[in-house]
Amino acid sequence: MSVEQVHPGNPPAGIQKQIQLPWSKALEISLRSIKIRFARSLITAGGIFLGIAFYSSVRASGLFPVGEGAEARAAANRQQWLAVMALLVCFVGIMNSMLMSVTERFKEIGTMKCLGALDSFIVKLFFIEAVLMGFIASALGWLLGWLITSGVHLITTGTKDFNAAFWTGSLSQAVISIA
Secondary structure (H helix, E strand, O other), rough: OOOOHHHHOOOOOOOOOOOOOOOOHHHHHHHHHHOOOOOHHHHHHHHHHHHHHHHHHHHHHHOOOOOOHHHHHHHHHHHHHHHHHHHHHHHHHHHHHHHHHHEEEOOHHHHHHOOOOOHHHHHHHHHHHHHHHHHHHHHHHHHHHHHHHHHHHHHOOOOOOOHHHHHHHHHHHHHHHHH
């Protein structure tokens, strides 16, 4: 092939345009992967669930009035620190799960690449898988943490603190916890 025959924007003869698979196909493949590796997915989701439940519980306890004093502030700060550590553990757990998934599926990724899958499609598969596990586990974890903390407060002090500020704070904390 001479230099004149190749122009930017015009691929050489024999090279065809690569096809982009839609998000729906990536979602389908990711769901199938989660089903195949369900036990590991449950362990990862369980870690996220418990970490977010603890984080949510600590954050929800901040919606209720607490006694004044240095001890109360120190206890709240310790709880916030532990909640941040729980989030860090969640992050490490999902990162470990995704790295193991890539290692475990090395041959599958190679086969997809040989069949013409783009790198972006393979990254999309793992991204969807991580987001699905993280979102579902985080939403359920927030709900559990919020319910436990709110239930304990309801039993111990009654309904006097369940005002509009509590519900607004709960909604914003749900978004933060799930995100």
